[in-house]
Amino acid sequence: MLWDTFILAFREIRRHVLRSLLTVLGIVIGVASVITMVTLGNGATVQVTEQIASLGSNLMMVSPGKGGHGQRSIAPPFKLADAEAIAREIRSLAAVAPSSNQGVTAIFGNENWATTLTGSDNQYFNVRNWTIKTGRIFSNSELRAGAAVCVIGETVREKLFGKQEALGKRIRLGKLSFQVIGLLQSKGQSTMGMDQDDTVIIPLRAFQRRISGNQDIGMIQVSAAEGASTEKVQEDIEHLMRERRHISSSEDDDFNVRDLKEIVKMLTGTTQVLTALLSAVAAVSLLVGGIGIMNIMLVSVTERTREIGIRLAIGALESEVLMQFLVEAVVLSSSGGLFGIILGLSACAGLKGVLQVPFIFNPGIVILAFLFSAAVGVVFGYFPARKAAGLDPIEALRHE
Amino acid sequence: MIQSEQTDRQTLIKLQGVRKIYGTGQAAMEALRGIDLHIEEGDFVAVMGPSGSGKSTCLNILGCLDTPSYGDYIFKGITVNGLDRNQRAHLRRNYLGFVFQGYNLLSRTSALENIELPLIYRGVHIKERQRLAIQALDAVGLRGWESHTPSELSGGQQQRVAIARAIVTKPAVLMADEPTGNLDTVRGHEIMDLLVELNKTQGITIVMVTHEPDMAAYTKRTVHFLDGLIESDKQNGKIK
Ligand SMILES: Nc1ncnc2c1ncn2[C@@H]1O[C@H](COP(=O)(O)OP(=O)(O)OP(=O)(O)O)[C@@H](O)[C@H]1O
Numbered sequence A: 001m002l003w004d005t006f007i008l009a010f011r012e013i014r015r016h017v018l019r020s021l022l023t024v025l026g027i028v029i030g031v032a033s034v035i036t037m038v039t040l041g042n043g044a045t046v047q048v049t050e051q052i053a054s055l056g057s058n059l060m061m062v063s064p065g066k067g068g069h070g071q072r073s074i075a076p077p078f079k080l081a082d083a084e085a086i087a088r089e090i091r092s093l094a095a096v097a098p099s100s101n102q103g104v105t106a107i108f109g110n111e112n113w114a115t116t117l118t119g120s121d122n123q124y125f126n127v128r129n130w131t132i133k134t135g136r137i138f139s140n141s142e143l144r145a146g147a148a149v150c151v152i153g154e155t156v157r158e159k160l161f162g163k164q165e166a167l168g169k170r171i172r173l174g175k176l177s178f179q180v181i182g183l184l185q186s187k188g189q190s191t192m193g194m195d196q197d198d199t200v201i202i203p204l205r206a207f208q209r210r211i212s213g214n215q216d217i218g219m220i221q222v223s224a225a226e227g228a229s230t231e232k233v234q235e236d237i238e239h240l241m242r243e244r245r246h247i248s249s250s251e252d253d254d255f256n257v258r259d260l261k262e263i264v265k266m267l268t269g270t271t272q273v274l275t276a277l278l279s280a281v282a283a284v285s286l287l288v289g290g291i292g293i294m295n296i297m298l299v300s301v302t303e304r305t306r307e308i309g310i311r312l313a314i315g316a317l318e319s320e321v322l323m324q325f326l327v328e329a330v331v332l333s334s335s336g337g338l339f340g341i342i343l344g345l346s347a348c349a350g351l352k353g354v355l356q357v358p359f360i361f362n363p364g365i366v367i368l369a370f371l372f373s374a375a376v377g378v379v380f381g382y383f384p385a386r387k388a389a390g391l392d393p394i395e396a397l398r399h400e
Numbered sequence B: 001m002i003q004s005e006q007t008d009r010q011t012l013i014k015l016q017g018v019r020k021i022y023g024t025g026q027a028a029m030e031a032l033r034g035i036d037l038h039i040e041e042g043d044f045v046a047v048m049g050p051s052g053s054g055k056s057t058c059l060n061i062l063g064c065l066d067t068p069s070y071g072d073y074i075f076k077g078i079t080v081n082g083l084d085r086n087q088r089a090h091l092r093r094n095y096l097g098f099v100f101q102g103y104n105l106l107s108r109t110s111a112l113e114n115i116e117l118p119l120i121y122r123g124v125h126i127k128e129r130q131r132l133a134i135q136a137l138d139a140v141g142l143r144g145w146e147s148h149t150p151s152e153l154s155g156g157q158q159q160r161v162a163i164a165r166a167i168v169t170k171p172a173v174l175m176a177d178e179p180t181g182n183l184d185t186v187r188g189h190e191i192m193d194l195l196v197e198l199n200k201t202q203g204i205t206i207v208m209v210t211h212e213p214d215m216a217a218y219t220k221r222t223v224h225f226l227d228g229l230i231e232s233d234k235q236n237g238k239i240k
């Protein structure tokens, strides 16, 4: 019986292909946008989380100036002693790396490439989760002397050397020549459009002497020990720095400690807000789609008054006529849902390349979207179905 | 479900002082003005009378499609006017076959599927359904027209599909509102032969509205309507 009802519903829908398509368009768009948004949102969240994890686990960045960039020049810069103090005083730290950076053009032969130059020590590789692919990190004597040696990222190597061997070659950074002693293992494409592999690292002392010409440190990067509370570490660092910088209790910090976890939270928060907002838009289009279905079902009931009369006269129960129209509405809306799901998933697959966001298939949301579209059919099909079932057979038969 | 009392086994249909009033107030129109009618099991009744005399109205009530405004309709010992819509629908699907004055077939639906329709609501399985439907189609002489839709059939053919649909369930009672109205005399006589046969061999009680005395002559009994009343009710002497 129910099977017959389904067959009937499909046949009825097939009779009005164009009308049915137009009717379910709202549902198709609604479901497609929900699927697209949730899938892309998930992908983006996973991507951001993964990329930030690749920056270094439990990474915290301590830099002079208040949160924003405006006051940075006013706030006194850090010195090496600050980094040493942190390493000495704060417990549960895995590594502390003082660092400074600056944009620079790297030149080898006829090739040149604008990149970021960072001066730091060997701790930097730990803090930022770098591993050396070939070559070596700095020796203690090189660090102490500020030797003209450098470790380069995969992008820089590719741009300057192409297929040539890079290790041992000398490249020009600004006015000076540095010998390449190590190559970093690639991290791949990276966070927020920034290519992490586009980097050159030299000893901090070399940076201070030969590049910046002063003793300042741009940033102290800290990685908390595994299992340590980053909140606690952050608090301790803040306390220590306030003391060292002689900030009275009434004054605000003139430095900031940024925990990468917070950035992750903020970014995923943004995607979540966006997802919620767009889902609301999708919900509205589902609502409109539902009303469209109700409208077309009401038209259909009027058109088929005679048919309903015949069915009732021949022995159909009210509940069976109700079921027939309800099933029709549900088949209509859920096939709209199905189209929407297919459309949404193909949109995601298509946008994957353009947006550089991984495609993460979420069966939960697909099932949910399908059930929801079916539910739209039940809710908005009920009233027209009720109307059909309530017709008086004699009057319906007289209808022309 | 409905409890059948079965007090009087023979009397299948009993109308007692049945009145049907359409509309209200000034526009009120009394289509039936007090009908008393008993029909026994196995009877074959022709209902005749001028247009507008209330034949179809009466048949609708007998067919449990409509209820009397006043008076009682007792079918198989069940007081039909006390039943709700759903219970009447159960009576229709289980005991009654109806041939409407218009053919009232489902458009854009093949003859065979039209005939299968009442079987669907009886919950008959598809294979059995098709077998019975083809049998009924055969009985009305439409073999070979299974897949034609009503718009591809002549008026007479549509009428025969409607008859096939009404008899496919082998109902206890068949109500037929001018089943030969659109047929030529040859076809009309064929249909009457079919009805007589159904009445004889399967014991189906038949109530048939007709304008043609020729057709009425096939039946066992003729009831004449006039202005919403029964004018005469005679047993037919000889059955053809
Ligand atoms: N639904 C209705 N609403 C109002 N009046 C009705 C309705 N149905 C029937 N009538 C009236 O009741 C009277 C009897 O109608 P009915 O259809 O029973 O006549 P009939 O004997 O079948 O006529 P015919 O031989 O032309 O089919 C007619 O005057 C008709 O106008």
Ligand SMILES: [Mg+2]
Binding pocket: B055, B056, B057, B101, B177
């Ligand atoms: Mg009539």
